[in-house]
Amino acid sequence: MKMKEIFITSAFTENSVWRQILGICSALAVTNLMQNSLIMGLGVIFTLAFANLTISIIRNWTPRSVRMMVQTLIIAAYVIIVDIFLKANLPVISKQLGPYVGLIITNCILMGRAEAFASQNKPLDSFIDGIGAGVGYTLVLLLISFVRELFGFGTIFGFPVFGSWWTKWSIMVMAPSAFFILAMLIWYINTTFYKAKV
Amino acid sequence: MFERILKQQMMNRVLYALIPVLLFSIYLFGLRVLAVVAIANIAAYYTEYLFIYKKKGGKVSMAAFVTASLVSLSLPPTIPLWISAVAAIVSIAFGKMVFGGFGTNIFNPAILGRTFVYISFPNQMTISWLKPYLLKDFPGGFVKWSTESGMQTGATILNSYRSSSEALYSFQDAFLGFISGSAGETSALLILLAGIYLIITKTAKWQSMLGTALSLLLFSWIFNPSVNPFYFLVSGGAMFGVVYMVTDPISSPKGKYAIWIYGLLVGFLTVYIRRYSLFAEGFMFALLLTNAFMPLIEYGLEKAGVK
Amino acid sequence: MKDSFLFPIIFMLIMVILFVGILAIMYRVSEPKIEAYKLDSFQRQVLALMAGKIAEATAMDAAQIMADYPSSFETYILPVELHDMDRQAFQAVVGDSVVAYCFEIKGKGLWGSMKGLISTTTDLKTIVDFAIVDQMETPGLGARIEEDWFLSQFRNRLFVQAPDADDVTKDYEFISETQEPETSNQLKRVTGATITSDSVLRMLRAEFNLIYRQMQGLKS
Secondary structure (H helix, E strand, C coil): CHHHHHHHHHHHHCCCCCCCCCCHHHHHHCCCCHHHHHHHHHHHHHHHHHHHHHHHHCCCCCCHHHHHHHHHHHHHHHHHHHHHHHHHHCHHHHHHHHHHCHHHHHCHHHHHHHHHHHCCCCHHHHHHHHHHHHHHHHHHHHHHHHHHHHHHHCEECCEECCCCCCCCCHHHHCCHHHHHHHHHHHHHHHHHHCCCCC | CHHHEECCHHHHHHHHHHHHHHHHHHHHHCCHHHHHHHHHHHHHHHHHHHHHCCCCCCCEECHHHHHHHHHHHCCCCCCCHHHHHHHHHHHHHHHCHHHCCCCCCCCCHHHHHHHHHHHHCHHHHHCEEECCCCHHHCCHHHCCCCCHHHEEECCCHHHHHHHHCCCCCCHHHHHHCCCCCCCCCCCHHHHHHHHHHHHHCCCCCHHHHHHHHHHHHHHHHHHCCCCCHHHHHHCCCHHHHHHHHCCCCCCCCCCHHHHHHHHHHHHHHHHHHHHHCCCCCCHHHHHHHHHHHHHHHHHHHHHHCCC | CCCCCHHHHHHHHHHHHHHHHHHHHHHHHHHHHHHHHHHHHHHHHHHHHHHHHHHHHHCCCHHHHHHCCCHHHHHHEEEECCCCCCCCEEEEEECCEEEEEEEEEEEECCCCEEEEEEEECCCCCEEEEEEEEECCCCCCCHHHHHCHHHHHCCCCEECECCCCCCCCECCCEEECCCCCCCCCCEEECCCCCHHHHHHHHHHHHHHHHHHHHHHHHHHC
């Protein structure tokens, strides 16, 4: 039961993007296509879960003075593993994502969860927390890219939804559109689920 | 539907000042222009209404219609009607209401909406322009839906100047307005008269108009010495922007010095963007950029003790 | 012990060795696969650009030749050495005669560099086929130079018109995407991406000048 709570908390109620406003930069960059978002999300879930697990396992031996360096090192290692894996096995997607996979390391969510959760909790709990935070992040990416791909290309996951009459909104293809879609998403969620005052 | 409209004398006067421009535009390009403007106004009304209908005593400001008319008149006459509606909705929703409604927006809403559709739909916004009816064609567009038969593609004054550095129309045509271009921006003369009306009735500040116009002239003379700077002023959307856009009472600065800096910056950036960037028309980007920095500049002026 | 001076250093050292070791092993294991994929997709592209000409000479179907990859690549395609040029070049040979050339070309786009592949006829004057391999243009606008309608315009275009002049290439001009070309030197531009379209043409002309000279030198 406790696992489930940890997952729900980190994925939804304390979602990194819409509650803590972390990881925004990559939410802007890769959300032009749903497929890219999904792969990016899976990469982040993987990195978060295993980085959290590893950091949590060694937390009792890690000296406080170097803990940030160790966390960065571990996160970086997992990011590079994801990058190499994509290059070797999914080269087409790797080319599309370009430099963004490497940039998972700059995703603030990773350091955030490592510092806030993994360095103080048991390995398995941290692992679940990592998956939860990753799922929450992926959910946001998918929501944004759904709007962007639908308007920008008239497709969902590459399948044409609208016919050829659809006029493509090229602003949706460009990164700036993610700014206001993300803003609207956060606005909507906060007013609907958290009863924030407008 | 009209009982929930907030009456604003000042905004009414801007609307009066737009009537001649609208009529002239209909004459040039056909009754379709009227439909484009009407759709934008309806869309703007309902967008603003959606934001305020729950609030007790909330009213749709007259400014919404000014914004919608301005944004729709700055679109090409061939624009699909739904894009006109999108422009109006974005103007009102993102340009004004998300900042808190009338009186609190930092960006000029009409320009924001136009920029949105300009970037979204480059095909519809920059490719096809209509050849206007001339004076001898009376009654011209008043009895026609559109002048579509005389379609002319890909060349406004600015675009053709960029690609071939040849002037497409004579100065006189550009000044009087018998040229192709966005619906409301063709006639520098009518816009000028409207500007004088706005200044006399104290609806708009003369400082921002004059400041921007002078700055435009100065910098186009510096950057493009071979071209008559007045030609640049009367071509494209510059004149329309100078009279109707920079004078927006909410997003333009209030201070005595700030207003001149504002004009200077808008003029400089317009010419700079027209000259060096990808986009032929620089006015809207210039105004948005200036809008973004104005609060900072005003704050700085206040700190420095000049008001 | 955890707070001593030496422990953090040793701890960090062990962690670095451990993780870098894992990465190094992983990289070594997948390196051949990555390289093989890169080479494979490049060779496929080269073959595809010349498949039409090979098909003409061998009376086979172009699709058939593509399906026979990699054996067809080995059978028909040979590298060409270019001097002082950091570009790869290939020739398609059927029997004893060359039927087409293929060159790697490079240029500058709006935001960054572009790379393409062109195949030409044996007299090096006409483009047989053209593909963009790498570009960093605006997605949805400039990136549309990768689309087939744009690239196919260059097929069977005469590019070298004046072999003795300083600039050997023919003049082309761009017209709007919605217009239909009226003369043989008009090409449709990608809407909203004037600079990118111009860059493609500029790259082609510059590279044609280089390659044509170089190859003339090689032949004589």
